[in-house]
Amino acid sequence: MMSVRRSESEEARARALWTRELLNSQPEPECDELVRLTAAICGTPIGLLTLLDERQQWFRASEGLKLGDTPREIAFCVHAIRQPEMLVVKDALMDARFGANPLVVGEPTLRFFAGVGLHTTEGHPLGTLCVIDTTPRILTAEQAQALAVLGRQVSARLELRVQRKMLEEVVKEKEKATAGLRASEELFRAFMNASPFLSYIKDAAGRLLFYNRSFAQRFGVSEYAWLGRTDEQLWSRKLTKSVRTHDLEVMAGGRMVETEEHIRGADGTISSLRSFKFPCHDSAGNVLLAGVAVDVSEEVAHKAELERYHRELEEANDQLRRLAVTDELTGLRNRRAFEERLVMEFSMARRRKRELAVLLLDVDNFKMINDRFGHAAGDEVLRRLGMILRTTVRLPDLPARYGGEEFIVLLPESGEESAMGLARRLMQRVAEEAWENGAVTMSMGMAAMNESLLNGYQLVELADEALYAAKRAGKNRVMVHSGSLT
Incomplete structure (x- = not known):
């Protein structure tokens, strides 16, 4: 169905082009020459190139006679294009089809007509190439053959003219499309470049x-x-x-x-x-x-900068967190960190019935060191004691600076015996250390967990009582608190 509709569309276009080209334009010189040649060969005074549409007939090239447009119903050419062979009317007055025709009984009083139909290559009728005379006559076989040949030449000539016109229109359309594409491309490029x-x-x-x-x-x-x-x-x-x-x-x-x-x-x-x-x-x-x-x-750079800032902020926060739980002078945990760990370890030891001990240490005569050698010397003593504690305790133990010249060690899963072992090692390390301003000694108080204690702070109080007992007993010693709070 699509091919049929397309064919009908092409035929309609062809007809429109033929009509526009042939009926609304001046005839070409070649057509005039072919008409004159036709009349000369056939020996008639008049040669015509006629064109037909549904209503009338046009004369687009003639020799020997000037006629205007005539109605289709009286045109001889209508009969010529309806038959495949040449139409020859020797005497129109004697032909029943034309005897009363206005062109015969009136001007120009036609008596003789011979014409061949002109058709497109698709077979659509256009008109005729014909010769006429006002007196009856006949054509020889050679003249009739020449008229047929010239008719095909005129058809071909008209066909070429229309094809040329169609080609010109295609070229114009292509140029228009090319200009449109060029404009679109320029607009596209302008947009993309902007x-x-x-x-x-x-x-x-x-x-x-x-x-x-x-x-x-x-x-x-x-x-x-x-x-x-x-x-x-x-x-x-x-x-x-x-x-x-x-x-x-x-x-x-x-x-x-x-x-x-x-x-x-x-x-x-x-x-x-x-x-x-x-x-x-x-x-x-x-x-x-x-x-x-x-x-x-x-x-990306801003994102990287933000990430770097966040890393630095996290590092700063980590540092702040470390500072919040670390004694700056000794590098040990501070009292706050110790007490947080104490609460946790005490609760766990009581719940799981494990041992827990605390060792509280105090530098003997520390005020005298500060007074005699200065606070810088006192700080150096505390730093070195912090190092001794870090390198002597076990991994699970927590040494801390408890305040001033006091240190404390939390010993998870340690009873009196193991706590005393650590105390003796610490006493030995302190005694063996090469102190710059004379020997340094420490007094220590140790307490181990028992069932009478309610919290870890009470355990520290017991160790504190033992520490003061060591001080009263002459310093530079370890005392164990083995009972309840006094």
Whole structure:
């Protein structure tokens, strides 16, 4: 059905072109010459090229007679185009079809007519090439044959004229379409060049078919220098592999892919581009790759700066947290950290019925050291005692500076015996240390957990009582509190 409708449409177009070209324009000199030649060969005074439509007849070339348009119903040519062979009327007055025809009984009193139909190559009738006379006559066989040949020549001539006209119109339409495409391309390029985004189009092999001004400026090239170049010719091997992987993923999957690529620009700096790639097709249906890239270098740098700031902030917070639980002078945990751990260990020891001990230490005669040698000397004593504690206690033990010249050690899962063992080792380390301003001694009080204690602070109180007992007993010794609070 589609082919039939298309054929009918083409025929209608052909007829319209014939009508416009042949009925509304001046005849060509070649047609006049063919008409004169026809009349001369047939020996008639008049030769005509007639054209017909549904209502009337036109005379578009003639020799020996000037006629205007005539109604279709009285035209001899209507009969000529209805039959395949030549129409010859030797004497119109003697022919029943034409005896009363106004062209016969009135001006120009036609008596003789011989004509062949003119048709398009599709077989559509146009008119006739004919010869007429006001007196009856006959044609010889040679004249009739010549008229038929000349009729085919006129048909061919008219056909060529229409084809030329059609070709001219096609050329005009093509030029118009080309101008439209050129205008569209110029508008497209103007739009793309005004865009701040890097835009490009590549074929399936990775060759650049188009890129805009922002793209060219980013890489320091002209707007056409990289056309036809492939990824392998433009980027490093590592980057080419990454880019091609994304490109093939887009073209194979038929969907947009968002990526972030880092590309070295013309000035050697690395640009961070957020690229949006998507498939498109050319007029032949080939799959192409289109891309729009946004320079996010500042955003990436800002993000990196934020991440660095957050890291530094976390490190600062960690430092603050460490400072919050660490004694700055000795590097040991401070009293706050010790008491938090004490609460936890006491609760766990009582719940699981485990041993727990506390060793409280105080530097003997510390005020005298400060008064005699200065506070710097006193601080150095405390720092070195902190180091002795850190390097002597067990891994699970918690040594801390409890305040002033007092130190304390929390000993999880340790009873009196193991706590006393640590105390003796500490006393020995302190005695063996090479002190700059004379020997340093410590008094120690130790207490172990028992069922009468309600919390860890009571355990510390017991150790404190033992410490003061050691002080009263002469210092530089360890005392154990083995009972309840007094």
